[in-house]
Amino acid sequence: MSYKIPMGPYHPGLEEPYKLDMICDGETVIDAKLHIGFNFRGIEHLAETRNYVQVIALMERVCGICSFIHTLTLCQSMEKLTGWEAPPRAKYIRVVMAELERLHSHVLWAGIAAKLMGFKTMFMTCFELREKVMDVLQAISGNRVNYSMNRVGGVNRDIEDPLALVKMVDDLEREMVKTVIPIFTTSKTALSRCAGIGVLTHEKALSCAAVGPVARASGINQDLRRDAPYAAYEEMQFEVPVQPDGDVKARLLVRALEILESCKILRQALTKMPPGELVHGDGKFNFLKLTGNPATSRVEAPRGEVLYSVSWREGSRNPARVHVRTPTFANMPAIRYMVMGARLADTPLIQASIDPCYSCTDR
Amino acid sequence: MSTVEIAPELLMSAEPYTEDHGVYWYNSDGLNVRELAKSMNAIGARFITITAYELPKNEGFRLEYHWDAAGRLLGFTFDLNGNEIESIYDLCEAVDWIEREVREGFGIVFTGRPYEPLLLRENDTAGVNMREVPVKVEVAQ
Numbered sequence: 001m002s003y004k005i006p007m008g009p010y011h012p013g014l015e016e017p018y019k020l021d022m023i024c025d026g027e028t029v030i031d032a033k034l035h036i037g038f039n040f041r042g043i044e045h046l047a048e049t050r051n052y053v054q055v056i057a058l059m060e061r062v063c064g065i066c067s068f069i070h071t072l073t074l075c076q077s078m079e080k081l082t083g084w085e086a087p088p089r090a091k092y093i094r095v096v097m098a099e100l101e102r103l104h105s106h107v108l109w110a111g112i113a114a115k116l117m118g119f120k121t122m123f124m125t126c127f128e129l130r131e132k133v134m135d136v137l138q139a140i141s142g143n144r145v146n147y148s149m150n151r152v153g154g155v156n157r158d159i160e161d162p163l164a165l166v167k168m169v170d171d172l173e174r175e176m177v178k179t180v181i182p183i184f185t186t187s188k189t190a191l192s193r194c195a196g197i198g199v200l201t202h203e204k205a206l207s208c209a210a211v212g213p214v215a216r217a218s219g220i221n222q223d224l225r226r227d228a229p230y231a232a233y234e235e236m237q238f239e240v241p242v243q244p245d246g247d248v249k250a251r252l253l254v255r256a257l258e259i260l261e262s263c264k265i266l267r268q269a270l271t272k273m274p275p276g277e278l279v280h281g282d283g284k285f286n287f288l289k290l291t292g293n294p295a296t297s298r299v300e301a302p303r304g305e306v307l308y309s310v311s312w313r314e315g316s317r318n319p320a321r322v323h324v325r326t327p328t329f330a331n332m333p334a335i336r337y338m339v340m341g342a343r344l345a346d347t348p349l350i351q352a353s354i355d356p357c358y359s360c361t362d363r
Numbered sequence: 364m365s366t367v368e369i370a371p372e373l374l375m376s377a378e379p380y381t382e383d384h385g386v387y388w389y390n391s392d393g394l395n396v397r398e399l400a401k402s403m404n405a406i407g408a409r410f411i412t413i414t415a416y417e418l419p420k421n422e423g424f425r426l427e428y429h430w431d432a433a434g435r436l437l438g439f440t441f442d443l444n445g446n447e448i449e450s451i452y453d454l455c456e457a458v459d460w461i462e463r464e465v466r467e468g469f470g471i472v473f474t475g476r477p478y479e480p481l482l483l484r485e486n487d488t489a490g491v492n493m494r495e496v497p498v499k500v501e502v503a504q
Binding site for chain 2: 044077206321332
């Protein structure tokens with residue numbers, strides 16, 4: 001006889017509120033239903049009441065982990081409306097910040113995944129690594145969470161000595177190669193909790209239009225940094241890790257390999273950073289190109305594609321509409337297919353394996 | 364422009380799209396959203412999102428559908444006279460949540476599919492969160 005197990009919206013296994021109703025047969029999940037909306041803040045509507053400076057600060061609060069990415073995508077959209085282009089140095093600084101954010105997001109996720117596996121020493125190791133990345137983000141921006149780095153046409157702060165950051169990148173990469181990746185890929189504890197668990201098939205990933213590491217772990221070779229480059233990514237050499245298995249282990253591996261690729265990108269951006277201005281012109285602008293179409297920008301966030309669509313009313317200081325499509329909004333429906341057939345005890349780890357952000361999803 | 368003309372070879376050329384702000388906009392006049400979804404499926408494009416706009420002066424709504432074709436961002440615009448449009452959920456599973464969200468925010472009904480609350484709870488009113496609702500200000504005498 002089947003029965004329903006409600007997990008959430010407030011549950012010790014979930015860091016943010018959302019609800020998963022699972023229909024179980026014994027210990028096996030046979031179907032599941034997701035409920036979101038517990039973090040709904042009406043940010044898209046609030047954006048219509050903010051001017052073009054305030055809206056940047058507002059959208060930075062969509063997500064606490066990838067706050068830089070949200071302002072980057074918004075500012076890129078607004079730059080399309082102004083007809084501006086960020087100067088080369090600003091583009092490099094954007095790449096550095098975006099990759100540091102990816103590093104701290106992926107290492108944070110690895111720590112949480114380790115904790116959910118019952119592997120708490122690994123959790124501590126990952127968080128120690130993340131702390132080093134957070135220190136660098138703080139040294140650059142003065143902030144640990146909302147960095148306030150982006151503005152329309154460039155960035156607010158310089159990286160005065162980029163080469164000094166290369167050592168941090170080397171240290172982080174060494175620790176990943178020496179400790180984190182071998183443990184996650186060879187430890188029996190980790191493998192027994194990850195291999196063959198929470199499978200999202202290639203076909204299902206395509207039909208759900210999954211993005212980011214979730215898609216790449218199901219064999220979909222897509223990454224906007226390579227396919228539709230923005231900022232200075234066109235000048236960076238890197239690989240896009242893809243794994244075919246679609247299970248938790250594949251998602252873990254993709255993120256671990258992406259950490260190494262981020263280190264590679266960071267090293268290039270820091271050593272080749274060109275001198276020059278941080279912002280286009282004097283920073284004062286008008287929206288010149290009001291063509292009727294909104295300006296849309298996409299960025300590869302740590303969790304996958306973020307899309308901003310921004311339109312402006314002529315003569316107004318406020319946007320007419322700001323629409324945000326976050327990666328978790330695209331990936332979360334796939335959780336249903338990942339938990340179907342799984343053991344109940346594995347479901348917290350399976351849910352965590354997409355690195356969900358409920359604040360982003362609800363906005 | 365008929366939907367038959369949306370073919371892979373056309374998709375990768377400059378025409379009949381107009382490139383604007385990095386989006387390849389297709390003239391959607393006379394285009395049926397379901398035929399569009401079938402064409403996108405046929406070329407293996409990935410659905411991204413639907414952006415809804417409330418047009419000024421009660422002129423209705425505009426929906427913009429975005430797909431990704433090998434890194435190229437495609438945009439299709441549909442102007443609605445009323446507040447209904449056919450759902451493409453049965454053709455494209457990925458639209459499920461965004462169709463429900465647009466319904467809740469703007470009150471636009473996607474016909475041909477069941478509705479379940481997404482961001483709202485049971486019995487909450489749809490079509491309020493993102494609509495411009497005139498506020499009656501009563502000044503105390």
